[in-house]
Amino acid sequence: MRCSEFKEGAWAYALGVLEPNERAELDRHLAEPIAHEGCRAELDRAFRTTAAMGEMAPAVQPPADAWGKIEARIAREGRANVLPMRRRSWVPFAAAFAAAAAFVFVLAKAWTYRNALIEKNEQLSRLSGVVAEREACRQELESMRQSSELQRAALALLELPETRLVPMTGRQPSRGNALLNIEQRKAMVLITALAPAVGKDYELWVIRKGSAPVAAGILKPGRDGKVIAEVKPELLQAGRPDIFAVTVEPPGGSPAPTTDPFLIGEVNPG
Amino acid sequence: MRQMGNLRSSLGQEASGADRRLLERVIEGDSAALRTIYDRCSPRAFGVSLRILGARPDAEEVLQETFLEVWKRAREYNPNRGSVEGWVVTIARSRSIDRLRSRGAAAQLSAADPSSSMSMGTPAPLEVAERRQNSERVAAALKELPPEQRRVLELAYFEGLSQSEIATRLGDPLGTVKTRVRLGMEKLAGLLAEPEGAR
Numbered sequence: 001m002r003c004s005e006f007k008e009g010a011w012a013y014a015l016g017v018l019e020p021n022e023r024a025e026l027d028r029h030l031a032e033p034i035a036h037e038g039c040r041a042e043l044d045r046a047f048r049t050t051a052a053m054g055e056m057a058p059a060v061q062p063p064a065d066a067w068g069k070i071e072a073r074i075a076r077e078g079r080a081n082v083l084p085m086r087r088r089s090w091v092p093f094a095a096a097f098a099a100a101a102a103f104v105f106v107l108a109k110a111w112t113y114r115n116a117l118i119e120k121n122e123q124l125s126r127l128s129g130v131v132a133e134r135e136a137c138r139q140e141l142e143s144m145r146q147s148s149e150l151q152r153a154a155l156a157l158l159e160l161p162e163t164r165l166v167p168m169t170g171r172q173p174s175r176g177n178a179l180l181n182i183e184q185r186k187a188m189v190l191i192t193a194l195a196p197a198v199g200k201d202y203e204l205w206v207i208r209k210g211s212a213p214v215a216a217g218i219l220k221p222g223r224d225g226k227v228i229a230e231v232k233p234e235l236l237q238a239g240r241p242d243i244f245a246v247t248v249e250p251p252g253g254s255p256a257p258t259t260d261p262f263l264i265g266e267v268n269p270g
Numbered sequence: 271m272r273q274m275g276n277l278r279s280s281l282g283q284e285a286s287g288a289d290r291r292l293l294e295r296v297i298e299g300d301s302a303a304l305r306t307i308y309d310r311c312s313p314r315a316f317g318v319s320l321r322i323l324g325a326r327p328d329a330e331e332v333l334q335e336t337f338l339e340v341w342k343r344a345r346e347y348n349p350n351r352g353s354v355e356g357w358v359v360t361i362a363r364s365r366s367i368d369r370l371r372s373r374g375a376a377a378q379l380s381a382a383d384p385s386s387s388m389s390m391g392t393p394a395p396l397e398v399a400e401r402r403q404n405s406e407r408v409a410a411a412l413k414e415l416p417p418e419q420r421r422v423l424e425l426a427y428f429e430g431l432s433q434s435e436i437a438t439r440l441g442d443p444l445g446t447v448k449t450r451v452r453l454g455m456e457k458l459a460g461l462l463a464e465p466e467g468a469r
């Protein structure tokens with residue numbers, strides 16, 4: 001078999017539609033110690049395409065107890081072919097234990113001295129610390145509440161059949177989607193992998209062709225680099241926007257974009 | 271807003287680094303990592319099994335077998351062949367087809383009613399949006415295939431028929447079916463590789 005023949009058959013191989021003898025023939029070719037002409041790469045491409053075909057079936061949530069059954073089977077059946085790390089000899093383990101014990105001893109000593117030195121300072125700062133901590137907690141909780149509400153709103157918007165997804169792409173690895181439901185005058189953006197905004201802000205823009213970009217708010221990524229934001233309904237009163245874009249702006253944002261788009265999503269007219 | 275049109279880039283380039291790290295944790299015996307993969311991948315894997323098998327009890331069994339296999343074979347994941355979700359779904363599809371063949375139940379294929387149980391649980395909206403985007407992308411690509419190519423791919427993917435069996439089922443010459451499989455898959459691969467919005 002030549003490489004060109006293999007590459008023709010790779011698609012059927014990955015899709016699993018070959019007869020056993022045909023499959024064996026391709027396996028033999030792949031195992032041949034020759035200079036292949038991209039056979040493996042073509043087979044990988046065919047497997048990637050087959051994997052993507054799973055999207056043809058709708059996602060269906062399994063029953064709530066399904067995970068528990070899987071866990072039980074894992075506990076029962078284990079997995080003999082993995083976990084070599086669990087069968088280590090006791091010698092390196094004992095050495096590691098001794099090193100850890102020594103480390104803990106030194107740490108405990110250092111800790112005692114440290115405590116004696118800072119105890120007075122702590123007493124003085126405790127009161128103000130508690131106040132600051134309480135304020136930080138309050139802000140964290142408020143942020144979580146808002147984030148949770150936005151997540152719920154985004155999921156609800158996604159469930160509406162007329163909601164359109166507008167992929168936003170640009171500077172990798174950041175990426176996202178704008179969710180647009182023009183009938184209900186609702187739009188949200190979901191962006192991931194945004195670097196922390198230090199000394200700058202990410203600003204969202206709603207753009208209609210022939211008009212100046214309209215500022216739609218500052219995007220504040222969380223510690224996980226994700227951000228969910230809602231576009232004010234009044235910005236959608238004029239009808240369907242043509243573009244959603246994100247730029248990097250000075251802190252507080254700008255009335256008009258001052259940099260090239262960081263992320264951009266064009267609304268398909270269809 | 272300069273260079274607005276120049277910033278388009280291909281979507282769907284899943285960062286496989288995170289996937290690999292998750293699987294490394296599975297290899298080390300971390301069941302919490304497997305749970306993360308389960309949370310992310312089980313709806314699609316279950317959906318594929320249900321579509322192939324038609325019966326929920328069978329699909330539930332296959333789901334268990336699928337994740338047991340992920341647990342045992344995590345080392346075998348090959349990122350060149352797609353995302354972790356693609357790998358998990360491929361396992362679910364293979365086990366479903368095995369089960370279908372073992373019970374000789376090609377005739378028992380019934381239209382599952384996924385709408386009755388279609389739910390994404392409570393995942394993060396970012397993930398839901400990306401999944402929906404991927405689904406729309408694949409659906410759009412499939413729509414662009416000639417109907418006869420799409421039909422052979424569906425018979426192969428969801429019924430696990432070989433090319434000879436497809437030829438018998440459709441009454442077409444085997445050579446024609448082979449050509450349709452190859453052309454359909456090649457075209458699908460090309461469409462899925464295109465940058466978003468290029469079509």
